[in-house]
Amino acid sequence: MIEVQGITKSYGAFEALKGISFEVRQGEILGLLGPNGAGKTTLMRILTCFLPATSGHATVAGFDVETQSLEVRRRLGYLPESVPLYGEMRVREYLDFVGQAKGLSTAERLQQATLAMAETGTDAVSGKLIRQLSKGYRQRVGLAQALLGDPEVLILDEPTVGLDPRQIADIRGLIKSLAGRRTIILSTHILPEVQALCSQVVIINQGQIIEQDSPANLAKKLAKGNKVLAQVAGPQDAVLRMLAGLAGAQKVGIQEDLGDGLVSYLVETSKEADLRPAIAKAVVQQGWDLKELRFVGLELEDVFLRLVTREEHKGEGEVAA
Amino acid sequence: MKTNLSPVFWREIKSLFWSPIAYIVLGAFTLLCSYFWGSIVTNYSSYSMQMMSRGGQAEMKLMDYMFAPFWGNLLVTFIFLLPLVSMRAFSEEKKSGTIEMLFTLPLTDLDIVLGKYLAQLAFAGVMLLITLAYPLSILGLAHPHWATVATGTLGLALVAASFLALGTLASSLSENQVVSAALGFGSLLLLFIIDWVAKSGGGLLQSILAELSVLGHYEPLGRGLVNLKDFTYFAFFIGFCLFGTLRVLESKKWR
Numbered sequence: 001m002i003e004v005q006g007i008t009k010s011y012g013a014f015e016a017l018k019g020i021s022f023e024v025r026q027g028e029i030l031g032l033l034g035p036n037g038a039g040k041t042t043l044m045r046i047l048t049c050f051l052p053a054t055s056g057h058a059t060v061a062g063f064d065v066e067t068q069s070l071e072v073r074r075r076l077g078y079l080p081e082s083v084p085l086y087g088e089m090r091v092r093e094y095l096d097f098v099g100q101a102k103g104l105s106t107a108e109r110l111q112q113a114t115l116a117m118a119e120t121g122t123d124a125v126s127g128k129l130i131r132q133l134s135k136g137y138r139q140r141v142g143l144a145q146a147l148l149g150d151p152e153v154l155i156l157d158e159p160t161v162g163l164d165p166r167q168i169a170d171i172r173g174l175i176k177s178l179a180g181r182r183t184i185i186l187s188t189h190i191l192p193e194v195q196a197l198c199s200q201v202v203i204i205n206q207g208q209i210i211e212q213d214s215p216a217n218l219a220k221k222l223a224k225g226n227k228v229l230a231q232v233a234g235p236q237d238a239v240l241r242m243l244a245g246l247a248g249a250q251k252v253g254i255q256e257d258l259g260d261g262l263v264s265y266l267v268e269t270s271k272e273a274d275l276r277p278a279i280a281k282a283v284v285q286q287g288w289d290l291k292e293l294r295f296v297g298l299e300l301e302d303v304f305l306r307l308v309t310r311e312e313h314k315g316e317g318e319v320a321a
Numbered sequence: 322m323k324t325n326l327s328p329v330f331w332r333e334i335k336s337l338f339w340s341p342i343a344y345i346v347l348g349a350f351t352l353l354c355s356y357f358w359g360s361i362v363t364n365y366s367s368y369s370m371q372m373m374s375r376g377g378q379a380e381m382k383l384m385d386y387m388f389a390p391f392w393g394n395l396l397v398t399f400i401f402l403l404p405l406v407s408m409r410a411f412s413e414e415k416k417s418g419t420i421e422m423l424f425t426l427p428l429t430d431l432d433i434v435l436g437k438y439l440a441q442l443a444f445a446g447v448m449l450l451i452t453l454a455y456p457l458s459i460l461g462l463a464h465p466h467w468a469t470v471a472t473g474t475l476g477l478a479l480v481a482a483s484f485l486a487l488g489t490l491a492s493s494l495s496e497n498q499v500v501s502a503a504l505g506f507g508s509l510l511l512l513f514i515i516d517w518v519a520k521s522g523g524g525l526l527q528s529i530l531a532e533l534s535v536l537g538h539y540e541p542l543g544r545g546l547v548n549l550k551d552f553t554y555f556a557f558f559i560g561f562c563l564f565g566t567l568r569v570l571e572s573k574k575w576r
Binding site: 048049070073080082089093098103145 | 425
């Protein structure tokens, strides 16, 4: 549905994008992840035909963003980062303008605007001037206009920024419900958002893709080993000795002393080994109490930090060399 | 290619009339029109009375003594007022960032430029309707030559259209409305100076400048003379400015 091949973008001497390539299949949600200034917005502006790429190609719904810009824009709903809306217009009036620009008939506009306002929860403010709306409502109006014309592709630049937790949950729910019918690219620097929504993640830093995979695989790829957390009530020394004695245990430590003899232990193992059955058996044999036993996965946040910092270290190394 | 001007046109009209600028411009224009007309009528009546008392020819031509100076004064007010109408066109969109939304909608650049320009023309149309009220006010007292009133008003319309096209171009160059207005105002003033220089003598430079002068092409219409040459000039002037606007918008994207 969306293909990006070797896109670069230079602003004078500054290279904002240094050869980005990826593909999004129909119905997928792709998360563009990266720190501020990584080039996410520039990439989205290229895909929405607002900016031309310096080199490389991109197609959206089979149309080239440069040579068939109008066809691309007909199939696109876009929510820009700062949600620039005409403050002097009323919400319904604004949606009507966007619907008209997207070539909808009067009946279609009425029907789709009503639906979009219901989906984004903006029907209560339909008669208000946009400039009087709160940040959260503006964001939703921005999303509502992107949905008009039933576009195949949605490009959302930081769709939940500036919203309160409940609005964030609402908007995420909405985006999730839109997937399948539509192909979505969203950018964010909030990691739980990617984990909650996306089937694919592309991590960008300093204009380059540094990792690209599903959120689950990404976490797995970076985890050097597995960690098992076990909460056991028993004599500390004996428990530690038992855990260290298990086949496959590489490092044993105490994560937290919870009091009353209850302690959280952390056991690091090799990637393949699953020590949970062995731990459970040993604890029961000794007559201790097992309160909790689970894998501690590497959260995407750690992955993200690890990737970005790794890249930065590499950069420093190059400078030093 | 199918054009889709109307969404931008109507949005622009609404936004123009939503802003206080529209009312300030219309108010100031009406006030100035009334002042000019009032003083011209007073002068005309006292002058024609003097002529009669001296036993001279009582009939002074309405066109020469009333309409020509009236319209001439209005052209000067256009220099000050019209850049205020066109300054918003692109500057405001750039400043507020809405240009990103506008240019990612499935509209061509031409749809956007023409939609905005036509909305300004509609606004100028309201101003011209106001100017027509004054010739109508002497209905029954005198007999103006209506065909000349028509060509003169058409001339005013063409000058206004040219000024607005230039103002639109100025607006595409800056994201600051004050800069856009100053740019428009400055270049319009330059066009008037061209006319003064053109009338200063009969050399080659003067005759070239006379061909370039907006006023020079307005004057025949003000006197009721309709030349294809003058229409061609205004068409070129407007076309050049709007084409320039399109190119500026395009080049901004390539940065």
